[in-house]
Amino acid sequence: DIQMTQSPSSLSASVGDRVTITCRASQRISSYLNWYQHKPGKAPKLLIYAATSLQSGVPSRFSGSGSGTDFTLIISGLQPEDFATYYCQQSYSTTFTFGQGTRLEIK
Amino acid sequence: EVQLVESGGGLIQPGGSLRLSCAASGFSVSTNYMTWVRQAPGKGLEWVSSFYADGRTYYADSVKGRFTISRDTSKNILYLQMNSLTAEDTAIFYCTKASNYGGNSGVLLDWGQGTLVTVSS
Secondary structure (H helix, E strand, C coil), X not given: CCCEEEECCEEEECCCCEEEEEEEECXXXXXXXXXXXXXXXXXXXXXXXXXXEECCCCCCCEEEEEECCEEEEEEECCCHHXXXXXXXXXXXXCCCEECCCEEEEEC | CCEEEEECCEEECCCCCEEEEEEEECCCHHHCEEEEEEECXXXXXXXXXXXXXXXCEEECCCCCCCEEEEEECCCCEEEEEECCCCHHHXXXXXXXXXXXXXXXXXXXXXXXXXXXXXXXX
């Protein structure tokens, strides 16, 4: 199975900050990498698909980059509603795997 | 509008069985790639099982041999039969519909609100 490793596991930041979350795959997955935002008590929300494509309706302060094994989610200009847990997910293989998550907290 | 509504969760004793249902509307489960994802308390998201439109099914190693994914196309419902449950299966179970975006067929765009399964004596 493909393993996904996210870093950091948690992060403290302030409103207005620029935040970077990384995700590394245990093998090459081309651009089959998606990012989700998850808040307690709610369903996860798709932010970025195919590594770099912004899902419709998602603010442009979210962006994704990378291909192969190394990927990045950047949030430029944190807003109060962005404090949540973020997950990467590979869809290269038929057995999907998620990263362990990055919890973004208010400093 | 796509809607996914899970049901069937609850408190079950270790070793017991439970069947989760996911009622879909706004699309057909028979022509879409459906997936179950779970989140244990204090843990991250874990892919559990998938049902391709062509009938292929896949399972995480942690549930293989114990869980069975199925669908009733006449009722437009996805199921997850869970047997030999242990405390490690305690989680919120989400039903998701995967979408195909530019050849990437595993984009989990639509999610239900989840159903809680608690395995405890």
